Amino acid sequence: MTGAGVDEVAEQTGTVTSDVGATGRRRLGxxxxxxxxxxxxxxxxxxxxxxxxxxxxxxxxxxxxxDPLQFSFSPPTLIVAVGVLYLLSAVAxxxxxxxxxxxxxxxxxxxxxxxxxIMAIALGLSxxxxxxxxxxxxxxxxxxxxxxxxxxTGLWCERSGIINIGIEGMMLASAGVGFMxxxxxxxxxxxxxxxxxxxxxxxxxxxxxLLLAVLSINFGINQIVAGVVINLFALGLTGFLRSEVIVPNxxxxxxxxxEFGVPLLSRLPILxxxxxxxxxxxxxxxxxxxxxxxxxxRTAWGLRVRSCGENPxxxxxxxxxxxxxxxxxxxxxxxxxxxxGAWFSLESQSGFEDNMTNSAGFIALAALxxxxxxPWGAFAGALLFGFARALGSRLQFLQVEIGGFGIPxxxxxxxxxxxxxxxxxxxxGRSIAPAAEGQPFRRSK
Amino acid sequence: xxxxxxxxxxxxxxxxxxxxxxxxxxDVDLVLHHGEIHCLLGENGAGKSTLVNxxxxxxxxxxxxxxxxxxxxxxxxxxxxxxxxxxMVHQHFQLIPVFTVAENVILGNEVTxxxxxxxxxxxxxxxxxxxxxxxxxxxxxxxxxxxxGEQQRVELVKALFRxxxxxxxxxxxxxxxxxxxxxxxxxxxxxxxxxKSIVFITHKLREVLTVADRITVLRxxxxxxxxxxxxxxxxxxxxLMVGRDVVFQVEKGESAPAEVRIAIDGxxxxxxxxxxxxxxxxxxxxxxxxxxxxxxxxxxxxxLVEAVAGMRPKVGGHVELLGRNATKLSPREIxxxxxxxxxxxxxxxxxxxxxxxxxxxxxxxxxxxPFSRRFIRDRQAIASEAETLVERFDVRTPGVDVPIxxxxxxxxxxxxxxxxxxxxxxxxxxxxxxxxxxxxSIEFIHNQIIALRxxxxxxxxVSAELDEILSLSxxxxxxxxxxxxxxxxxxxxxxEQLGYLMATGAASDAxxxxx
Numbered sequence: 001m002t003g004a005g006v007d008e009v010a011e012q013t014g015t016v017t018s019d020v021g022a023t024g025r026r027r028l029g030x031x032x033x034x035x036x037x038x039x040x041x042x043x044x045x046x047x048x049x050x051x052x053x054x055x056x057x058x059x060x061x062x063x064x065x066x067d068p069l070q071f072s073f074s075p076p077t078l079i080v081a082v083g084v085l086y087l088l089s090a091v092a093x094x095x096x097x098x099x100x101x102x103x104x105x106x107x108x109x110x111x112x113x114x115x116x117x118i119m120a121i122a123l124g125l126s127x128x129x130x131x132x133x134x135x136x137x138x139x140x141x142x143x144x145x146x147x148x149x150x151x152x153t154g155l156w157c158e159r160s161g162i163i164n165i166g167i168e169g170m171m172l173a174s175a176g177v178g179f180m181x182x183x184x185x186x187x188x189x190x191x192x193x194x195x196x197x198x199x200x201x202x203x204x205x206x207x208x209x210l211l212l213a214v215l216s217i218n219f220g221i222n223q224i225v226a227g228v229v230i231n232l233f234a235l236g237l238t239g240f241l242r243s244e245v246i247v248p249n250x251x252x253x254x255x256x257x258x259e260f261g262v263p264l265l266s267r268l269p270i271l272x273x274x275x276x277x278x279x280x281x282x283x284x285x286x287x288x289x290x291x292x293x294x295x296x297x298r299t300a301w302g303l304r305v306r307s308c309g310e311n312p313x314x315x316x317x318x319x320x321x322x323x324x325x326x327x328x329x330x331x332x333x334x335x336x337x338x339x340x341g342a343w344f345s346l347e348s349q350s351g352f353e354d355n356m357t358n359s360a361g362f363i364a365l366a367a368l369x370x371x372x373x374x375p376w377g378a379f380a381g382a383l384l385f386g387f388a389r390a391l392g393s394r395l396q397f398l399q400v401e402i403g404g405f406g407i408p409x410x411x412x413x414x415x416x417x418x419x420x421x422x423x424x425x426x427x428x429g430r431s432i433a434p435a436a437e438g439q440p441f442r443r444s445k
Numbered sequence: 446x447x448x449x450x451x452x453x454x455x456x457x458x459x460x461x462x463x464x465x466x467x468x469x470x471x472d473v474d475l476v477l478h479h480g481e482i483h484c485l486l487g488e489n490g491a492g493k494s495t496l497v498n499x500x501x502x503x504x505x506x507x508x509x510x511x512x513x514x515x516x517x518x519x520x521x522x523x524x525x526x527x528x529x530x531x532x533m534v535h536q537h538f539q540l541i542p543v544f545t546v547a548e549n550v551i552l553g554n555e556v557t558x559x560x561x562x563x564x565x566x567x568x569x570x571x572x573x574x575x576x577x578x579x580x581x582x583x584x585x586x587x588x589x590x591x592x593x594g595e596q597q598r599v600e601l602v603k604a605l606f607r608x609x610x611x612x613x614x615x616x617x618x619x620x621x622x623x624x625x626x627x628x629x630x631x632x633x634x635x636x637x638x639x640x641k642s643i644v645f646i647t648h649k650l651r652e653v654l655t656v657a658d659r660i661t662v663l664r665x666x667x668x669x670x671x672x673x674x675x676x677x678x679x680x681x682x683x684x685l686m687v688g689r690d691v692v693f694q695v696e697k698g699e700s701a702p703a704e705v706r707i708a709i710d711g712x713x714x715x716x717x718x719x720x721x722x723x724x725x726x727x728x729x730x731x732x733x734x735x736x737x738x739x740x741x742x743x744x745x746x747x748x749l750v751e752a753v754a755g756m757r758p759k760v761g762g763h764v765e766l767l768g769r770n771a772t773k774l775s776p777r778e779i780x781x782x783x784x785x786x787x788x789x790x791x792x793x794x795x796x797x798x799x800x801x802x803x804x805x806x807x808x809x810x811x812x813x814x815p816f817s818r819r820f821i822r823d824r825q826a827i828a829s830e831a832e833t834l835v836e837r838f839d840v841r842t843p844g845v846d847v848p849i850x851x852x853x854x855x856x857x858x859x860x861x862x863x864x865x866x867x868x869x870x871x872x873x874x875x876x877x878x879x880x881x882x883x884x885x886s887i888e889f890i891h892n893q894i895i896a897l898r899x900x901x902x903x904x905x906x907v908s909a910e911l912d913e914i915l916s917l918s919x920x921x922x923x924x925x926x927x928x929x930x931x932x933x934x935x936x937x938x939x940x941e942q943l944g945y946l947m948a949t950g951a952a953s954d955a956x957x958x959x960x
Binding site: 298299300303304306307310311313314315316317318319320435 | 501503522523524527533535539540541542543544548551552553554555557560561562603
């Protein structure tokens with residue numbers, strides 16, 4: 001996936017580089033601009049950052065205490081190494097076009113190396129001597145769950161030609177209605193009722209998706225507006241349900257799904273805990289991503305869904321019922337959003353708070369675009385955002401200081417997003433949406 | 446399936462189909478026999494596409510019946526038509542550019558093994574069909590990367606893959622180069638040899654006489670007549686199509702050139718990629734004459750016209766229009782000078798597709814009285830002007846409020862011609878004025894251009910059709926790699942001489958009188 005992506009970028013950037021304006025002046029391509037950015041960062045790292053950081057040995061810990069596997073290093077050395085890598089990337093950006101493939105790979109690698117770089121700087125500036133990498137990965141994966149599920153919702157809708165910016169609302173309503181049904185039905189006691197509640201959440205997502213489908217497919221309403229309507233509706237509905245049903249009922253806290261480990265595998269060193277121990281909806285997320293890929297790209301129905309998102313009129317001339325296919329795809333997307341909603345109120349926490357999805361639905365859309373409307377790409381995007389959030393809270397925890405002055409945690413929290421922008425703008429290239437996305441379809445008569 | 450060859454494989458009886466405001470088909474009959482190529486001939490907008498879309502189940506007829514192999518059928522949708530063995534290649538390809546050839550072919554009739562697509566089986570079948578009918582395509586190529594000719598083969602394979610034995614080809618040659626057309630005809634013949642029956646839609650007379658076994662001519666939604674290719678001539682078919690005698694040779698009088706209206710002096714222009722495409726070109730067009738620029742496409746014609754019209758910057762030289770220095774003027778300033786422009790790319794530079802005919806008619810003067818007073822447009826004045834012009838320029842439309850994109854190409858072009866020529870321009874830039882149009886529209890537009898010349902306008906005509914250049918122009922210049930390599934009086938040159946010059950850029954033994 002990554003390799004193919006990079007090659008594509010190389011091609012696209014190639015055309016950009018050879019694109020010459022009507023005035024005859026050569027313009028800088030995307031790659032060259034990224035290269036300049038890397039050069040500047042590299043010089044700053046080597047000249048300014050590295051010397052001002054303590055050379056005391058620090059370490060990254062893998063596995064949990066008491067006897068974790070550790071990787072010890074001297075922060076300035078690592079910073080200089082990354083700085084040199086950035087300078088190499090900059091040079092590669094201006095190399096002849098036939099090395100474009102390599103330059104692309106180098107840029108992607110440089111972007112990824114920002115992760116240990118930020119952690120090393122933070123660790124160097126703080127008083128702690130080590131930080132636990134395994135926990136960080138674990139948190140990243142968990143926080144990526146709703147984003148990845150939301151991105152799959154978007155993928156199902158948009159690949160069929162329906163823009164869904166109501167993912168956030170679908171998730172929120174599912175979280176609210178799901179928890180409400182748990183509070184009412186199960187009196188917050190039995191595990192069996194917990195699963196019924198998860199099912200209710202999933203169905204709620206499907207129901208809201210049906211609303212989106214009716215609005216945008218039958219009535220041909222602008223799909224952005226339809227999505228906004230769903231977001232506002234969900235916000236109002238869940239606020240009302242919380243204050244009028246959940247709180248008066250008294251069961252505002254309850255059970256949540258429990259963690260389980262895969263036998264044997266969860267005892268593997270380093271990655272065992274991260275990958276093979278967790279909660280059910282989190283695991284289901286992996287299955288949803290995998291199934292989405294399998295169904296969308298390997299089955300007849302998936303082919304039809306994609307054809308409706310690319311050229312519905314062509315699909316119609318082949319006897320495909322575009323409207324039915326779009327309905328199916330949108331509702332499948334809604335079920336997935338419902339799962340994400342259940343994650344918020346029945347797995348991550350037990351309980352419902354107003355606006356508890358906190359824009360995860362919008363970040364999911366960003367992850368989808370980041371992943372170029374492919375399941376694995378969108379999943380990678382979700383991981384990146386999950387990691388950004390996990391890292392943000394970790395850096396806050398480390399209490400980084402420069403010369404006795406504490407750096408506001410917001411500064412570090414923003415760094416991962418800066419990295420994201422560089423990755424999206426520089427290394428990944430242009431993302432092309434399904435061609436017929438957002439266009440209402442009318443049957444021929 | 447046993448085939449009784451005397452029963453028509455497809456019969457259309459008395460089909461009528463109306464759309465709001467338009468009768469597209471009225472009481473149309475069509476009989477297709479086994480192993481026959483039946484040409485459906487007609488001008489743009491004659492109802493050919495509507496008829497075949499009805500046969501293919503995309504539209505439901507309002508009256509009449511359709512019979513396949515002697516049995517009456519009622520298609521609720523395309524899949525019924527496909528099941529009945531009808532396949533169609535649409536005028537605008539119904540392909541998905543980001544899918545591979547194999548994915549495009551199987552879509553809707555997927556080959557699966559278990560729950561999954563079996564692309565290997567699909568590939569084999571496509572390759573097999575390809576060898577059998579001479580339709581070679583790479584099953585794994587992305588359709589968006591294929592040439593137009595290859596995409597058409599994919600469309601044919603799609604129909605054959607569904608085991609269609611009645612093939613409807615809607616203007617299949619409109620998008621092909623002459624070489625591709627010849628290949629296409631041999632494919633069509635091999636299809637018929639192997640037992641397929643074909644409805645072939647076109648408005649090109651030469652093609653009809655080459656391939657048809659039987660001809661039905663549609664005019665204004667009705668059958669104007671049927672013809673036998675062995676006895677029909679281009680002239681007789683054209684008469685049936687248009688409903689009157691068609692003059693293939695444009696009639697025009699002597700030109701009476703007066704003062705210079707378009708003077709281009711040493712102009713150089715670059716194309717979108719920054720390559721010098723017009724190279725220090727000079728020419729003069731006088732009032733009352735038509736100067737035709739001949740040349741193989743891509744020798745700088747587009748850039749030449751766009752630069753003179755002010756749409757493209759010049760990197761050198763000088764342009765004078767109607768006695769004013771127009772080198773650095775904007776398109777609007779040039780329009781206001783009294784220069785009309787019929788652009789090469791209708792859809793992109795000629796009309797705003799989503800606007801009504803009325804709004805398109807006044808695009809070049811909407812801001813002037815009487816169409817606008819101060820800042821307010823006068824919709825009534827615009828509508829009445831549009832109605833006058835629609836009448837005068839014979840635009841076939843249900844009304845002037847219709848979005849222009851709903852009209853056929855010929856009618857769109859007539860709207861452009863109406864807008865540009867009705868304002869009594871002093872000079873006209875005309876690029877590919879009749880590309881893709883039917884005979885009636887071509888004749889009409891040619892006459893309009895000549896009428897304007899006779900009223901004293903200077904006309905710079907650029908066309909890829911040498912016949913058009915020869916029949917309209919008073920003088921002809923040959924454009925080769927951005928330079929005029931020869932300028933002739935039309936009377937003193939020949940097709941052969943111009944053709945040689947267009948291809949080689951060097952005069953054989955003719956003496957070029959360079960202006």
